[in-house]
Amino acid sequence: MSIIENALKKANSQNLIEKNKSELSSNKEEKLNSVFVDKPVDIKVSSDEFFIPKDNQVSINWAALAGDGFLDQNDTKSQLAEEFRVIKRPLVNNIQGGEVNGISRANLILICSSLPGEGKTFVSINLALSIANELDKSVLLIDADVEKPSVSKQLGIKQSPGLIEYLEDEKVTFSDILLKTDLSNLNVIPAGKRHKYSTELLSSQRMYLFAEEVSRRYKDRVVIFDSPPLLVATQAQILAELVGQVVLVIAAEETPQNIVNESISKLSNCDVVMTLLNKTKKELDLYGYNYGYGKYGHS
Numbered sequence: 524m525s526i527i528e529n530a531l532k533k534a535n536s537q538n539l540i541e542k543n544k545s546e547l548s549s550n551k552e553e554k555l556n557s558v559f560v561d562k563p564v565d566i567k568v569s570s571d572e573f574f575i576p577k578d579n580q581v582s583i584n585w586a587a588l589a590g591d592g593f594l595d596q597n598d599t600k601s602q603l604a605e606e607f608r609v610i611k612r613p614l615v616n617n618i619q620g621g622e623v624n625g626i627s628r629a630n631l632i633l634i635c636s637s638l639p640g641e642g643k644t645f646v647s648i649n650l651a652l653s654i655a656n657e658l659d660k661s662v663l664l665i666d667a668d669v670e671k672p673s674v675s676k677q678l679g680i681k682q683s684p685g686l687i688e689y690l691e692d693e694k695v696t697f698s699d700i701l702l703k704t705d706l707s708n709l710n711v712i713p714a715g716k717r718h719k720y721s722t723e724l725l726s727s728q729r730m731y732l733f734a735e736e737v738s739r740r741y742k743d744r745v746v747i748f749d750s751p752p753l754l755v756a757t758q759a760q761i762l763a764e765l766v767g768q769v770v771l772v773i774a775a776e777e778t779p780q781n782i783v784n785e786s787i788s789k790l791s792n793c794d795v796v797m798t799l800l801n802k803t804k805k806e807l808d809l810y811g812y813n814y815g816y817g818k819y820g821h822s
Contacts, residue, residue, distance in 0.1 A: 579699075579701060579702050579703060580702070580703045580704075580705075581680050581702050581703070581704055581711075582679075582705045583678050583680070583704050583705060583706065584678065584679025587679050588648075588677065588678065588679070591677070592645075593645070593648060593649055593652070594607065594652045594653065596652075596656075596706070603649070604653070607649050607650060607652075608653060610650065610653075610799065611650055611653050613797065614632060614654075614745075614768055614770070615654065615657075615660070615745070617629050617767070617795060618630045618745065625794070626768070626794045627767055627794060628734065628735070628738040628766055628767040629767035629768060629795075630738055630742060630745055630746060630767065631737070631738050631746045631765065631766035631767050631768070632650075632747050632766060632767075632768045632769070633667075633750050633759070633762055633763050633765075633769045633770070634647040634747060634749055634750065634770050635750040635751070635752065635753050635759045635762075635769065635770070635771060635772070635786075636752050636753070636772040636774075636778075636786075637752060637753050637771070637778055637782045637785070637786040638752050638754060638755065638774075639755060640774070641752070641772050641773060641777070641778060641801060641802075642772050642801040642802060643749060643750070643752070643772045644673050644674060644677060644749050645801070646799060647664065647674065647747055647748075647749035648664070648674065648677060648749075651664040651709060651745075652706070652709070654745050655706055655708040655709040656708070657708075659743070660708060660743070660744075660745055661710070661743065661744045662709050662710070662745045662746075662747060663711075663737070663741075663744055663746045663747070664709065664710070664712070664749070665711075665746065665749070666686070666749050667725070667748040667749060667750045667751075668714060668749055668750055668751045669686065669687055669715065669717070669725070670717070670751055670758070672714030674713070674749055675711070675713045675714075680704075682713060683700075683702065683713055683715075684700055684713070684715055684716070685712055685713030685714050686712055686713070686715050687714060687715035687718050687724060688700060688715045689715070689729075689733070690724040690727060691718065693729075697733075700712050700713070700715070722756070722757055722758050725758050726761045730765070731765065734766070750762050753786045753789055754782065760789050760790075763789075763790055763792075763793050764793075766793070768793075768794070768796075769796045769797070770798075770799055771783075771787065771796060771797070771798045772799050772801050773798055773801060774801055775800050775801060775803035775804075783798075
């Protein structure tokens with residue numbers, strides 16, 4: 524079937540973040556601990572490894588991942604690998620030409636679906652793996668489905684403090700929640716603990732500042748958010764306002780057209796919205812945007 528890029532230009536640019544920069548601290552330790560604070564700071568960061576403690580270095584369970592139908596790091600010529608090469612290309616192209624095309628925060632990508640079970644986490648992880656395998660790209664995969672997180676479990680990573688802890692507590696730093704995986708260009712931020720005010724935390728100023736900072740500071744990094752389903756929780760719509768690109772995953776022959784239309788209407792303020800048909804039995808067509816993955820399509 525097809526992936527369709529629909530650039531939806533905002534009528535008025537949204538100035539969510541004041542661009543005033545806080546003064547640099549003269550204390551070196553304070554500099555390292557203030558990579559992400561309530562106001563962006565001008566600290567030059569040369570390497571993520573400089574900030575990630577050894578305890579935050581984790582290994583992906585590649586065997587279990589491949590057994591569940593995800594991309595296999597040892598088989599880069601599979602149909603699924605080729606499909607995600609096609610899927611990622613327009614997203615990467617938008618990142619490279621984001622400022623020229625007027626796409627704000629083009630390197631922030633939200634993967635969502637209308638309903639549970641359409642395969643958004645499957646797409647999020649495979650897209651992250653595919654982009655991370657490029658020589659000049661690094662990926663930060665964030666599990667923002669804070670009500671039903673599954674990224675860490677799927678990757679075989681032990682659950683640890685994550686996005687919720689960072690948003691809830693100003694003493695928690697970015698490096699506290701960042702996990703470096705054994706795939707050199709892939710880092711992960713878990714969802715963190717369950718919280719009764721998770722929606723309010725995701726819509727907080729600290730979350731807006733986090734998104735702005737990670738987009739502005741790391742222009743060569745692709746940040747992928749695995750979000751809750753659009754029609755189940757308001758969190759996905761909140762997150763969609765923070766990113767430059769949205770991929771709406773649609774389960775073939777399962778999701779009604781009116782449900783898809785309702786989801787697209789909720790994304791009307793987003794710069795770029797793409798749709799990706801999942802679980803289709805159609806064959807791959809690498810010369811267009813027609814492709815699908817049958818048995819692989821699961822969440």
